[in-house]
Amino acid sequence: MKEELNIVLTEAVYYTLLALYSPLHGYGIMQETERMSNGRLKLSAGTLYGALSSMLEKGWINELPIEEGSRRKEYEITDLGKEVVTLELSRLEELVANGKKIIKQIEL
Amino acid sequence: MKKTVRKKFFVWEYEKEEKWINKMSAEGWQLVHASLFNYKFEKGDPDEYAYKLELMDKDAKNKESRAYMDFLQEMNIELVGEISAWIYLRKKKAEGGFDDDNRLISKVTRSVKIGEIYQNMMILLLSMIAVSVIGIIIFHELKSSPITSFFEGFFTGMVFGGSLISVLLIPVLKKNQKKIRAALRELVVAERS
Numbered sequence: 001m002k003e004e005l006n007i008v009l010t011e012a013v014y015y016t017l018l019a020l021y022s023p024l025h026g027y028g029i030m031q032e033t034e035r036m037s038n039g040r041l042k043l044s045a046g047t048l049y050g051a052l053s054s055m056l057e058k059g060w061i062n063e064l065p066i067e068e069g070s071r072r073k074e075y076e077i078t079d080l081g082k083e084v085v086t087l088e089l090s091r092l093e094e095l096v097a098n099g100k101k102i103i104k105q106i107e108l
Numbered sequence: 109m110k111k112t113v114r115k116k117f118f119v120w121e122y123e124k125e126e127k128w129i130n131k132m133s134a135e136g137w138q139l140v141h142a143s144l145f146n147y148k149f150e151k152g153d154p155d156e157y158a159y160k161l162e163l164m165d166k167d168a169k170n171k172e173s174r175a176y177m178d179f180l181q182e183m184n185i186e187l188v189g190e191i192s193a194w195i196y197l198r199k200k201k202a203e204g205g206f207d208d209d210n211r212l213i214s215k216v217t218r219s220v221k222i223g224e225i226y227q228n229m230m231i232l233l234l235s236m237i238a239v240s241v242i243g244i245i246i247f248h249e250l251k252s253s254p255i256t257s258f259f260e261g262f263f264t265g266m267v268f269g270g271s272l273i274s275v276l277l278i279p280v281l282k283k284n285q286k287k288i289r290a291a292l293r294e295l296v297v298a299e300r301s
Binding site for chain 1: 162176179180182183184185204206211214299
């Protein structure tokens with residue numbers, strides 16, 4: 001388990017996990033990701049589908065039962081998913097801290 | 109206004125194919141149906157749609173492929189045609205179109221899938237040649253008659269034809285492999301091109 005969690009997430013997966021802290025369908029994830037990244041990260045349908053399928057398989061997200069009258073599947077992050085994204089956040093914090101320390105030092 | 113175009117499509121021309129459909133679209137001819145050799149267009153707003161040609165892992169009839177195609181529809185992407193594992197997609201330009209996947213990994217994935225198609229073609233051709241060589245030997249051994257000489261000629265033709273196509277396929281295959289290697293080298297540096 002430890003080994004499995006020691007990974008580097010892609011931007012698509014990282015932002016999708018963040019977006020799924022509240023339940024969303026595919027199109028909603030795409031919009032939310034674009035909004036969070038100020039329009040920088042535009043997920044293609046193929047990328048998102050691949051990310052969702054493999055995260056479902058790993059148990060990082062869940063598929064919610066389809067509501068009546070709705071055709072779209074909704075997804076939500078699981079506890080394991082939250083653990084994964086939290087670990088990724090600490091990794092990113094390390095990157096940022098080291099970057100700031102060295103780059104800012106030279107600039108000042 | 110409608111028009112039907114009959115046209116061939118070869119695997120190695122997929123980029124050209126996608127460009128052609130988008131060019132037709134920019135001229136106001138919107139693709140509404142695509143099947144083998146058969147393309148149906150309708151006159152419409154030139155700025156309405158962006159088109160994309162995508163290669164799936166499996167044939168469009170497959171259950172996994174169908175699940176993916178359903179997902180595309182949930183993403184407001186319309187399916188206008190399918191040819192084996194290729195699907196023709198369109199999306200409203202007002203909703204962003206398809207100019208969103210320039211990731212290297214997508215390019216690698218596509219090239220690998222195309223490489224598999226070439227490989228399968230090669231295997232098929234080489235098996236055909238092998239069977240034909242055996243055929244030639246068998247019919248050569250038999251007592252000569254118009255029928256045996258017909259089959260000998262037929263199999264000889266298969267060997268020559270098969271060899272010729274195989275030889276022509278080699279540079280195409282090599283070019284595809286080169287593309288994959290170049291993209292993989294880039295991936296060491298960054299995920300996005």
